[in-house]
Amino acid sequence: MGCRSLKKIKLFRISLLMLLTVIGLSAGSLTVNAASWHHGTPKEIRGLYQGKRTSQAEGFGYYYTVTSKSFTLAVSNWPLQKDVHLKYKKLRPHVYRLVGHTQKRGIVKGGHSDSVVYRKGKLLLTTDYKTYQKKKLKAFKLDLKNPAKRTHKLSGEEGPIVRS
Missing domain, CATH: 1.20.5 (Single alpha-helices involved in coiled-coils or other helix-helix interfaces)
Structure with a gap:
């Protein structure tokens, strides 16, 4: 037993x-x-980023507001473009693919959004995913002429004008 x-x-x-x-x-x-995929936005890119004005008609330079749940682009004299329901994937160091839904607002069509964000020090550079697939980091070359720089508050008309 x-x-x-x-x-x-x-x-x-x-x-x-x-x-x-x-x-x-x-x-x-x-x-x-x-x-591989995570909900929201990466902590590394969260914050407020602003570029310089490109003409006298602009009241302020464009800016990005990145929170844990949204990615917003604001350009003077245009409606906000806000991406929500985001998920992200890290493509390489400091480069992230953001996939989500753009909210319909004014002339901004709602729908699927697929973009790539590159944080280089205090600078934030963006492009769409198709362009990034073709050119990799060279896709951000045009954005380097007037990059969005990390800031704590937005500056208004006093900023310099950048010629493209």
């Missing part, structure tokens, strides 16, 4: 070990898939 109970205990332990192994492997595969 003592031998049978030892066999039952041994069989129970082996079954338990196999069950834990199967659970561990299935949970491991879920975390691998979830590691």
